[in-house]
Every structure is written in C-alpha cells, then in structure tokens.
Amino acid sequence: MLLGIALVISVALAAFVVAPLLATGAAGEGTLPVDVTPLADLKRRRLVVYENLQDLEFEHQAGKIAPGDYEALRDNYTREAAQLMAAAKELELSSADDALIEQEVSVRRAQRKHQPAQPYLCPKCGYENPLPVKFCGECGARLAARGR
Numbered sequence: 001m002l003l004g005i006a007l008v009i010s011v012a013l014a015a016f017v018v019a020p021l022l023a024t025g026a027a028g029e030g031t032l033p034v035d036v037t038p039l040a041d042l043k044r045r046r047l048v049v050y051e052n053l054q055d056l057e058f059e060h061q062a063g064k065i066a067p068g069d070y071e072a073l074r075d076n077y078t079r080e081a082a083q084l085m086a087a088a089k090e091l092e093l094s095s096a097d098d099a100l101i102e103q104e105v106s107v108r109r110a111q112r113k114h115q116p117a118q119p120y121l122c123p124k125c126g127y128e129n130p131l132p133v134k135f136c137g138e139c140g141a142r143l144a145a146r147g148r
Contacts, residue, residue, distance in 0.1 A: 038091055039088060039091050039092065039095070042084055042087055042088040042091065043088065045084055046081060046084040046085065046088065049077055049080050049081045049084065050081065052077055053074065053077045053078070053081070056070065056073055056074060056077065057074075120132070120133055120143055122136035122138060122139060122141055122143065123141070123143075123144070124136065124139055124141040125138050125139045125141070127139065129143065
C-alpha cells in the first residue's frame with residue numbers, strides 16, 4: 001500500500017516536471033516582455049552609472065581608492081550620467097514630436113479616405129484619365145489643377 005502511494009506520487013511529480021518541457025503551446029505567453037526601447041536602455045544605463053557612483057563613494061570612504069583615482073573616476077561617472085540624462089531628455093522631446101507628426105498623418109489619411117475620388121475628365125474631349133495626370137491621355141489637353 002505504501003509502495004503504491006509512493007509510486008503514484010513519484011509519477012505525478014515526474015509528470016509535473018516534464019509537462020512544461022513537452023508543451024507545444026505558444027512559446028513566451030507567460031513571460032514578461034523585455035523593454036528594449038532606446039529610452040529604457042538609457043534609463044538602465046543611467047541606473048548602472050548611479051550604482052557605480054555609490055560603489056565608488058563607499059570604496060573611497062573605506063579607504064580602498066586613492067584620492068586622485070577617486071576624483072577622476074567620480075568625474076567620469078558624473079559626466080557619463082549627465083550625458084545619459086541629456087540623451088534621454090532629447091529622446092523624450094523627439095518622441096513627443098514624432099507622436100504629434102504621427103497624429104497629423106493619421107488625421108490627413110482619415111480625411112483622404114472620406115473624400116470621394118474625383119474623375120479626371122478632359123474638358124476638351126471628355127476622356128476619363130487615370131489618376132493623377134496633368135494632361136489628357138487621349139488628346140493631350142491640359143487638365144485643370146486639383147486642390148489638395
């Protein structure tokens with residue numbers, strides 16, 4: 001009896017461990033997305049520089065780094081953090097501009113979809129020309145300019 005229970009538990013445990021390896025479902029559904037945008041990368045790099053500055057300060061206080069080396073490293077880390085902050089700010093501003101441009105483009109596309117297509121009829125011969133042309137394909141007469 002005890003041996004049967006142990007056998008059932010071991011089979012269930014083996015099935016529990018092996019089931020995810022044999023699953024053919026959509027891969028990556030349960031995983032968290034990795035944020036690899038340029039702005040997120042700048043933020044991650046800036047946080048690494050801040051952590052390096054904290055470590056540098058701790059090691060200087062512990063007496064592990066010479067004062068000259070400490071000053072040089074602190075200046076380098078501070079300069080790098082400032083550059084990363086400026087780059088992030090520039091990217092945020094350009095992202096806002098890009099969003100505004102994309103909004104304008106989508107508005108204009110929506111307006112063009114709702115405008116009926118105007119036929120390019122030649123006033124001279126009445127031939128319906130393909131879009132867009134400046135001269136009639138039948139007689140060569142200049143077509144009236146269309147406003148956009």
